[in-house]
């Protein structure tokens with residue numbers, strides 16, 4: 001096996017990440033005179049057309065969740081109408097605050113806010129804010145629990161208890177806000193272990209977390225049990241429904257087995273849910289919901305002593321793109337319950353074809369019991385090489401680790417007729433290729449995961465990933 005140096009790998013990567021260096025003008029300083037707008041638009045049109053077919057034809061896991069041209073055109077019109085709006089100036093654009101308040105209210109209603117099962121005498125009243133994406137929603141929630149616990153319980157060394165499969169955004173929150181993160185292993189069904197979670201609760205615990213479902217394996221943690229632990233301990237419970245919030249309510253109505261995960265469980269105190277995923281809004285919006293306004297208060301920032309005047313902001317940003325909130329509102333109102341249900345039905349039916357197809361390939365197995373975000377591995381073959389062969393067939397899948405696996409997160413793009421069958425046929429062929437030549441180097445992203453499994457020092461990988469980011473910002 002040939003050994004590649006880090007330098008070789010970075011050089012190869014640079015080739016793939018910077019494909020336009022030779023064919024398009026690039027800038028490291030402002031052009032002296034502004035360029036012709038028609039030329040700029042034509043150039044962008046060309047870039048778009050080079051990149052569009054891959055996601056539009058459904059070869060990408062996740063990423064674009066609706067993507068029908070008619071829907072895109074509608075969102076673009078909505079964006080254009082609202083492109084100057086900034087909810088920071090709520091006096092100038094009360095339309096934007098109307099959109100945001102209604103996006104929150106509709107999302108809360110969808111997730112059981114009207115059936116809150118808490119003490120009827122309590123002041124529970126589900127509320128929330130619009131953020132820029134799932135990560136921001138999660139960061140906001142974790143900061144809120146940290147500050148809540150400090151103010152209400154005097155906790156100075158906060159801890160959060162998080163399943164290993166929860167999104168990286170929780171680890172990011174732990175790093176940003178100096179919260180100690182206790183990682184809870186998952187069981188053989190890739191669901192958070194309830195007993196180990198119970199055992200991890202300490203007087204410093206501020207919040208427990210569960211996913212509905214998790215990004216890697218699409219499995220739903222035992223939210224009822226976990227949130228009850230949190231309720232009994234008097235701490236917060238966050239359901240990460242970034243991926244599932246706009247699918248699970250409809251899946252349940254369609255008769256799929258969906259365990260409880262939302263505000264109908266009395267212990268659930270916050271939920272993150274992404275309008276820019278299965279809410280089918282333009283990229284850049286999400287909702288963070290809280291069980292009551294008292295909890296949400298700990299998220300807000302205000303200052304009354306700044307020479308710049310009284311200042312307030314609900315989220316991390318100051319100025320915000322009101323147009324993106326407008327697209328979330330417009331998508332929700334245009335699609336409606338029936339529309340969401342119809343798309344969910346198609347996605348879930350496509351998922352059944354994909355799951356059956358994978359199960360019929362003897363070398364592969366599906367991890368856990370996913371509904372539509374499907375991870376698969378192999379006991380006998382290098383799954384990363386299979387992923388590389390899939391890449392060569394134009395499929396952009398996501399590599400997973402611990403255990404080695406690959407997933408495809410199905411969206412509306414994958415419900416195009418015949419595509420699930422094409423996926424399975426390509427997967428069969430990829431498996432056959434690796435079976436015939438198990439030692440052949442495949443040389444894609446898969447190789448990096450293979451390498452990662454071999455390199456004992458994770459710092460080396462982290463350093464590599466940071467170099468990757470450096471590379472992104474090279475002209």
Ligand SMILES: *Cc1c(COP(=O)(O)O)cnc(C)c1O
Nearest residue numbers: 133134135167213214215242243
């Ligand atoms: C996508 C996702 C997130 C993070 O969302 P971003 O919008 O990418 O920041 C968090 N949790 C889960 C389960 C997700 O699928």
